[in-house]
Amino acid sequence: GEDVEQSLFLSVREGDSSVINCTYTDSSSTYLYWYKQEPGAGLQLLTYIFSNMDMKQDQRLTVLLNKKDKHLSLRIADTQTGDSAIYFCAETLGGSYIPTFGRGTSLIVHP
C-alpha cells in the first residue's frame, strides 16, 4: 500500500469548514506537512507539524496529529473559493529531509 494515503476529492460549500485527512504508515515520521497546489502552479508549503506535537493552529488552518492512529488532518475554517486547490500531505522520516507525498486531495469549494 501507499506510505501516505489521502482521499482524492472533497467538496464543500463556501463558508463551511473543510477537513482533509491523511494517514501514514511509518511511526518514525519526524515532520508532517501540508502543501497546497493551485492550478498550473507548484506546491507551496502551507504548514507543518513536528511529530511530538498534537496540534498546530495558524489563522484559518488547524493541523491535528494523532500519532497512535498515524492520522493527520488539516482543517480550514471559513473555506473560500480561493482555497480550491490540491492539498498534499507529506512526511519526512528519521534523518531524511526528503518528503514522501500522498496523492493529494482536490478541494472544490462551491458557492
Added chain:
Amino acid sequence: DTAVSQTPKYLVTQMGNDKSIKCEQNLGHDTMYWYKQDSKKFLKIMFSYNNKELIINETVPNRFSPKSPDKAHLNLHINSLELGDSAVYFCASSLGQTSYEQYFGPGTRLTVT
C-alpha cells in the same frame, strides 16, 4: 520576482528524442531537487543537488542526467524518451540539505507520443 522557475512549461515530443528541462532559483538556496509526478499524482524524488554536487539519486534510469552548472541552476536532460516518461516534472529548492521547507517551481508537463 519568480522564486523557482522552469522552462518550458509544456513539452510535447516523440519517443526516442532527447530533451532538456531547465530550472533556476533566485532564492540563494544551496540545495535543489527534481521530482516526477505521474498521472496518478504520485510525487517522487528523482535527484537532489547541494552546492552543485549530487547528493541523492533515486532509482532513475541512466537516460536521465541532471546537470548543475552553478548552485542556482539544475537542469534535467532526458535521452531516448519513452512513453512512460510522460509526467509533470517539478524542480524545487531549499536553503540547505537539512531544511524542512522546499520551494517548488510551477512544473513542466512532458508528453511523449
